[in-house]
Amino acid sequence: MTRTVTTRRLTGLKPTGEPHLGILLGAIQPMVRDQYTSDATVFLADLHALTAAHEPRTLRETTLRHATVLLAAGLDPDRTVFYVQSQVPDHAELHFLLERTAARGRAAYPVLQASDILLHDTAEVPVGADQRPRVALTRDIAMRFNQRYGPTFVVPEPVTPTVAARVMDLANPTVKMGQTTSSASGAIGLLDPPALVTRKLSRAVTETDGIIAYDPAARPGVSNLLEILAACVGGTPVEIGTALRGYGDLRRATTEAVLGLLGPLRARFETLARDPGYVRQVLAEGAERARSRTAETVFRAKRAIGVLA
Ligand code: TRP
Secondary structure (H helix, E strand, O other): OOOOOOOEEEEEEOOOOOOEHHHHHHHHHHHHHHOOOOEEEEEEOOHHHHOOOOOHHHHHHHHHHHHHHHHHOOOOOOOOEEEEHHHOOHHHHHHHHHHHHOOOOOOHHHHHHHHHHHHOOOOEEEOOHHHHHHHHHHHHHHHHHHHHHOOOOOOOEEEOOOOOOOOEOOOOOOOEOOOOOOOHHHOOEOOOOHHHHHHHHHOOOOOOOOOOOOOOOOOHHHHHHHHHHHHHHOOOHHHHHHOOOOHHHHHHHHHHHHHHHHHHHHHHHHHHHOOHHHHHHHHHHHHHHHHHHHHHHHHHHHHHHOOOO
């Protein structure tokens, strides 16, 4: 397999909660598209999920569920190095070395994230605005380390994800989907049955004057539906808005588009979920591929620091 572009990109996803439409449109789809044009690595950051109070069995199940969803959504483990963080101990080892040497007084979580990124000689990290400070800290740690111990790490750049579909909560369209726990009706679960998806969209909050215009600040409800529709069918929210006749039309078109997108994903999920051994096997092979790269980075870091490598 030849890769057209070799820029190495890394994405980490925390496997918590139920995967929803916002994650599919905002993160998973860009990731699936990117895997054909970049050297892509995707991992499930289960070690990052340990900080919050959690039920051990639930974490394990949720991690496997997220992995299955990603594969069902089209992540191709032949294209993308795809694995679970805890299955590559180099994350923990580099984290330890960076905590000791380059990150005095920093909170553990961001330093672990820096280790994730530096382990892979990552050139680009696709992140939303909320994660940019994390990449900035990673750059800082990498530059200090390189200055102090000699060239060891690639200094990564944050990049804006290809499709910046910002999907908001259907019941409260001024907050991102998945961020409120108060409104179960505001998030569309990727595995929700079609009748439930239809019901949630039929109740999505809109403005009340009947005007269809894409203006997220002034018209968050309608703009969110336009954004979802555009991300599902292609095109821009503005363009798509001009072809619609009213809110009924907008809801119908959005419902149809979302059902069309989720139907095949659900079917593939159900097939894969019947064979968890296969998913585990894919992850084990991914971890193996990752390790051959990350072991080399840890070796370099140890040698640079001066411990016997
Ligand atoms: N902190 C990220 C989140 O909460 C997940 C993450 C962990 C990550 N390590 C990463 C993202 C490395 C990008 C690169 O979503």
